[in-house]
Amino acid sequence: MEMIKIKNLIHEYIRRDEEENVVDIKRAVDDISIDVKPGEFVAILGHNGSGKSTLAKHINALLYPGEGTVWVNGMDTSAEENLWKVRESAGMVFQNPDNQIIGSVVEEDVGFGPENMGVPTEEIWQRVEESLKAVGMWQYRKKSPNRLSGGQKQRVAIAGVVAMHPKCIILDEATAMLDPSGRKEVLRAVRALNMVEEVTIIHITHYMEEVIYADKVFVMDQGKVVMEGTPKEIFSQVEKLQKLRLDVPQVTLLAHELKKAGVPIEDGILTIDELMEQLDKRK
Numbered sequence: 001m002e003m004i005k006i007k008n009l010i011h012e013y014i015r016r017d018e019e020e021n022v023v024d025i026k027r028a029v030d031d032i033s034i035d036v037k038p039g040e041f042v043a044i045l046g047h048n049g050s051g052k053s054t055l056a057k058h059i060n061a062l063l064y065p066g067e068g069t070v071w072v073n074g075m076d077t078s079a080e081e082n083l084w085k086v087r088e089s090a091g092m093v094f095q096n097p098d099n100q101i102i103g104s105v106v107e108e109d110v111g112f113g114p115e116n117m118g119v120p121t122e123e124i125w126q127r128v129e130e131s132l133k134a135v136g137m138w139q140y141r142k143k144s145p146n147r148l149s150g151g152q153k154q155r156v157a158i159a160g161v162v163a164m165h166p167k168c169i170i171l172d173e174a175t176a177m178l179d180p181s182g183r184k185e186v187l188r189a190v191r192a193l194n195m196v197e198e199v200t201i202i203h204i205t206h207y208m209e210e211v212i213y214a215d216k217v218f219v220m221d222q223g224k225v226v227m228e229g230t231p232k233e234i235f236s237q238v239e240k241l242q243k244l245r246l247d248v249p250q251v252t253l254l255a256h257e258l259k260k261a262g263v264p265i266e267d268g269i270l271t272i273d274e275l276m277e278q279l280d281k282r283k
């Protein structure tokens with residue numbers, strides 16, 4: 001069974017005036033069908049307004065399909081009786097760390113989720129410990145979240161989600177407000193959850209260097225999935241990405257330019273090591 005299955009999803013935001021007349025319809029998700037398998041690390045790219053957040057909110061049952069169906073771990077998100085189970089299965093981490101942390105002490109904050117789920121007290125503490133250790137924040141458990149860096153706060157927010165034992169975590173530009181070292185910290189934590197705990201990851205990001213670890217990449221434009229493939233397949237199409245107003249990793253761009261200039265290199269180079277290897281072969 002797929003972890004996430006989305007079939008012909010359409011979502012429109014409808015704006016009405018005081019008399020309830022429709023004044024504007026914005027189709028934010030336009031007939032998307034995608035599957036994500038358990039344990040996959042999926043990246044979603046797309047410039048602002050392409051519909052990424054709208055899509056993500058359907059996986060967490062924050063929005064319901066206008067048309068089409070979304071299944072999370074086999075559960076139809078539009079069925080009311082599935083709501084809490086869907087939200088337990090798929091936890092979401094948002095862009096701004098300051099809006100997600102409510103506790104005045106790190107360990108309390110991480111315990112809120114399982115507490116609300118009715119997890120017995122002893123098990124809550126066990127989960128808080130596991131989760132904080134999983135994101136490398138255990139030594140900060142007694143600290144006030146206010147005193148942490150952006151990357152540390154996001155790791156606490158991720159621990160809060162992890163403590164609810166989700167099968168899937170959706171990060172909606174969770175690294176966008178962080179500095180480069182904060183982004184690295186968060187990505188390291190997320191990759192560890194994916195590789196060690198086999199948590200399915202949906203990572204929405206603008207940063208191409210975060211995409212190279214993904215098993216699968218979806219590129220969105222105007223509410224549609226316009227490209228789908230491995231990072232290598234996606235980054236082999238430099239011109240197409242540029243047309244979609246997306247950045248391309250610098251080393252990929254360099255390799256692409258070298259190739260255009262006549263140097264025989266493969267497409268879709270993602271790391272400096274790969275590029276060096278290709279150039280060495282030509283010696």
Ligand code: ADP
Nearest residue numbers: 013026028046047048049050051052053054055
């Ligand atoms: P992204 O996350 O890729 O930036 P969004 O899903 O936030 O894209 O937005 C997709 C489109 O839907 C945009 O045109 C945006 O303006 C519109 N939109 C998003 N949220 C709302 C809303 N609450 N009401 C009306 N339009 C919205």
Ligand code: MG
Nearest residue numbers: 052053054173
């Ligand atoms: Mg968004």
